[in-house]
Amino acid sequence: MSTIRDVAKVAGVSVATVSRVLNNKGYVNEDTRKKVEAAIHSLNYKPNSVARSLFKKKSKMIGLIVPDITNPFFPQLARAVEDVTNHSGYTLVLCNSDEDIIKEQEYIEVLNQKYVDGFIIVTSTLKAEHIKDLKVPIVALDRPINLDTPTVSVNNYEGSRLATKFLCDTGCQKIAHVRGPYNVLNADERCRGYLDEVQDLDWFRPELVVNGNFNINKTKEIAKELLTLHPDIDGIFAGNDLMAVGVIKAAEELGIKIPEQLSIIGFDGITLCETTSPELTTIAQPIYNIGSKAVQILVDLIENRPLEQNNYTFSVELIERQSTKPR
Amino acid sequence: MSTIRDVAKVAGVSVATVSRVLNNKGYVNEDTRKKVEAAIHSLNYKPNSVARSLFKKKSKMIGLIVPDITNPFFPQLARAVEDVTNHSGYTLVLCNSDEDIIKEQEYIEVLNQKYVDGFIIVTSTLKAEHIKDLKVPIVALDRPINLDTPTVSVNNYEGSRLATKFLCDTGCQKIAHVRGPYNVLNADERCRGYLDEVQDLDWFRPELVVNGNFNINKTKEIAKELLTLHPDIDGIFAGNDLMAVGVIKAAEELGIKIPEQLSIIGFDGITLCETTSPELTTIAQPIYNIGSKAVQILVDLIENRPLEQNNYTFSVELIERQSTKPR
DNA sequence: ATGAAAGCGCTAACAG
DNA sequence: CTGTTAGCGCTTTCAT
DSSP states (O other): OOOHHHHHHHHTSOHHHHHHHHHTOSOOOHHHHHHHHHHHHHHTOOOOHHHHHHHHSOOSEEEEEESOTTSTHHHHHHHHHHHHHHHTTOEEEEEEOTTOHHHHHHHHHHHHHTTOSEEEEOOSSOOHHHHTTOOSOEEEESSOOOSSSOEEEEOHHHHHHHHHHHHHHTTOSSEEEEEOOTTOHHHHHHHHHHHHHHTTSTTOOGGGEEEOTTOHHHHHHHHHHHHHHOTTOOEEEESSHHHHHHHHHHHHHTTOOTTTTOEEEEEEOOGGGGTSSSOOEEEEOOHHHHHHHHHHHHHHHHTTOOOSOSEEEEOOEEEOOSSSOOO | OOOHHHHHHHHTSOHHHHHHHHHTOSOOOHHHHHHHHHHHHHHTOOOOHHHHHHHHSOOSEEEEEESOTTSTHHHHHHHHHHHHHHHTTOEEEEEEOTTOHHHHHHHHHHHHHTTOSEEEEOOSSOOHHHHTTOOSOEEEESSOOOSSSOEEEEOHHHHHHHHHHHHHHTTOSSEEEEEOOTTOHHHHHHHHHHHHHHTTSTTOOGGGEEEOTTOHHHHHHHHHHHHHHOTTOOEEEESSHHHHHHHHHHHHHTTOOTTTTOEEEEEEOOGGGGTSSSOOEEEEOOHHHHHHHHHHHHHHHHTTOOOSOSEEEEOOEEEOOSSSOOO
8 A cells, every 4th residue: 555655755745745746736737746646556545534634524424323224124224325415425334223322332332432523313212312422414314313413204293194194084983003102203293193183082081092112023022912802993194114024914913804804004204114014004204305415414513514304294195005995 | 532642641650561460461569550440440441452453453343244134134244243253253345236346345444444354255257357456364254255255155956956846846837947146156056956956847838937037126127027828827936035935926917826827936935925915935044044154254364273174065954835835 | 660752543723 | 836844652672
């Protein structure tokens, strides 16, 4: 590996001049520039990014922390984030926190040491106090951290009303909700949307809301219980697609026909919806767009461009497939 | 952020001494060590890892390059790799190459600049020539790169014979194979296993092997065609689980009952197998173990411990579910 | 056992 | 327009 000194020597100039042409900064005569470029080329010189980082306290890396890389929603999201990150001239470091605040903090610590330029974080555990000492910008994705932190998410409340209304409109008479974990804001919002849509209807009972914890197997068990206890349930809105799959599994084991006897609708719009039988009707998030927007905002912040807004809320869309009756 | 100088000043010693206690290296008097540790503590000092990297040309990071993070096999693998990486005191940088040799090379280039200590690579495009200049160790995972590069994979050939034999044993009379992309070694091996098992049987025809490219939708289309052309096919071995799902979809659209009329078996053993209806019989790889072993080897290489073997081949296991007839 | 000083490869004043 | 030089924060000889 050749260094800036080697280039300077070959080009017959000083390291400062080489640095200037490298960074397109300051005056440099056209002829010397040519000489330097030739030297760079002939030596196949690449500036050492660690040395650069040490001086600049920047790294051209951004960190993405997600709670569970094995939930297909996050690879799809990460894919979008990676794309835009690369196109913006940065490198993505993808970290999996297991929703564990210790791991989250360790990753933040390590990456911070490495001078990452910013973070995109999906978290329900990290609070304002945990990030207040960070000198680099942060964008909260999917779930807000606090009001000060720029946030990109979708309209979970509207989406869940849409889902619930759709079940009503297609003839469901008793609709249950399998919600995600408490204190995960999107799960709470989706639950609130469901409640606001149905809680004044005469068939409504609080027992129709159960917690599936964003987990297939947990949901399968709890849905079996629910459907056994209330055999007249004919519609279930699951707080995410993973849990909707759990509901399908439960119905299957109980010999309940979908959608004839039971309609199911999920939330997220991951590709998994198309692999189940029946394929899953869902409220689809614009996954690529939210990932992409989060990076754009972060890069704007890193490069000191002012933000137009602090919060971006995307809208969701109902995608009708086979797990619900046609409208 | 305090520096080693601040610590030295507070402790009343030189930076060299601080460095010595930091690294547990060289002689340092017990009392001075205490003083230094106290200073470190009181300043909440953390050594700057970029400065350290610059000097040592190491970074305590390892890079993992996978071809497609949205194929659920890779998140599961990445999860294992991340786990062991962290436990070994390293940080994982997860990169998605889209099977694109340009992106692979860019990632290698960038990470190399950042002094990553080693790479774990899953690739079918990268060849020996592309990595020969790398000074850091590399481990090939899932797919070999060349004979010199330590490789961790599974016995694809045996696994596919096992799958094919199982279809025969459960009464299938005409078995087709949906293979993965050409020149992806595991796809080639799985195809070879199938062929060696059936090509001498009288019903065998070369047209029974079709290419699904490791892709659900591609497979669905091609399987519909195949099953229409050869309605007497009663067993399909798919080269991975994703393609097996494509086959399920195709059968569904054609009104073919699984497993009564058609048995399907996949390969990989990803969790997706349990979300389909019927659930998918598959040849399961020990995903966690292969990821884990790859890291162990890489870390041994990085830390100059000799390798016991250059190649680790794990065995696979048949998991019977609902997409095949019981034995 | 400890300290002074050189240097990892780069950038940015500052001087000329 | 170009060169000299002082760091960025750390590790490691080499003296003492």
